[in-house]
Amino acid sequence: xxxxxxxxxxxxxxxxxxxxxxxxxxxxxxxxxxxxxxxxxxxxxxxxxxxxxxxxxxxxxxxxxxxxxxxxxxxxxxxxxxxxxxxxxxxxxxxxxxxxxxxxxxxxxx
Amino acid sequence: xxxxxxxxxxxxxxxxxxxxxxxxxxxxxxxxxxxxxxxxxxxxxxxxxxxxxxxxxxxxxxxxxxxxxxxxxxxxxxxxxxxxxxxxxxxxxxxxxxxxxxxxxxxxxxxxxxxx
Numbered sequence: 001x002x003x004x005x006x007x008x009x010x011x012x013x014x015x016x017x018x019x020x021x022x023x024x025x026x027x028x029x030x031x032x033x034x035x036x037x038x039x040x041x042x043x044x045x046x047x048x049x050x051x052x053x054x055x056x057x058x059x060x061x062x063x064x065x066x067x068x069x070x071x072x073x074x075x076x077x078x079x080x081x082x083x084x085x086x087x088x089x090x091x092x093x094x095x096x097x098x099x100x101x102x103x104x105x106x107x108x109x110x
Numbered sequence: 111x112x113x114x115x116x117x118x119x120x121x122x123x124x125x126x127x128x129x130x131x132x133x134x135x136x137x138x139x140x141x142x143x144x145x146x147x148x149x150x151x152x153x154x155x156x157x158x159x160x161x162x163x164x165x166x167x168x169x170x171x172x173x174x175x176x177x178x179x180x181x182x183x184x185x186x187x188x189x190x191x192x193x194x195x196x197x198x199x200x201x202x203x204x205x206x207x208x209x210x211x212x213x214x215x216x217x218x219x220x221x222x223x224x225x226x
Binding site: 034036043044045046048049089091096097098099100101102103 | 151
């Protein structure tokens with residue numbers, strides 16, 4: 001079973017500060033890496049899907065990078081806002097079989 | 111509106127009473143999948159389907175069945191529910207595409223199941 005780990009488990013950020021967190025996974029048997037944003041009482045919403053080593057994707061103030069050779073992906077939030085408060089999930093996609101990490105809970109305080 | 115619809119949203123049942131949670135998508139997606147979410151464990155994949163009549167086990171398939179007779183529907187069946195299947199369930203779909211398998215998942219609103 002592939003082990004997908006996210007760290008830290010949670011973090012508190014002051015409004016306006018930037019932050020980043022990690023998704024680690026075994027580098028074998030990998031097709032794509034997904035990132036999702038999950039707010040309380042809602043469904044997860046897609047942020048990025050990345051497949052190539054060195055991929056970088058950006059959506060507004062949120063960006064992500066992927067290193068498939070060493071088995072990690074970083075998610076960055078620039079200038080955090082209270083609306084960025086959510087749990088961020090990563091998932092390794094092995095041709096349809098997905099394994100999610102337990103998530104990083106981000107709390108942005110004004 | 112493009113969406114994934116799960117029903118019911120909430121369900122309380124008793125041990126051993128067969129139940130079905132329905133999932134339907136209107137986006138003509140080939141790929142559909144089911145997950146359960148338990149505190150501290152994140153989302154765990156139960157089953158997935160790459161297309162009609164094609165289903166595969168995820169990481170936690172025991173105690174569940176699925177079928178994919180039509181493209182839009184992917185029901186989750188619990189033949190004999192047990193209390194350890196009490197969880198929050200999500201259905202999701204995506205369209206991997208023939209040459210570009212990098213399509214994100216679209217999630218349904220979730221079904222909270224309690225088995226007593």
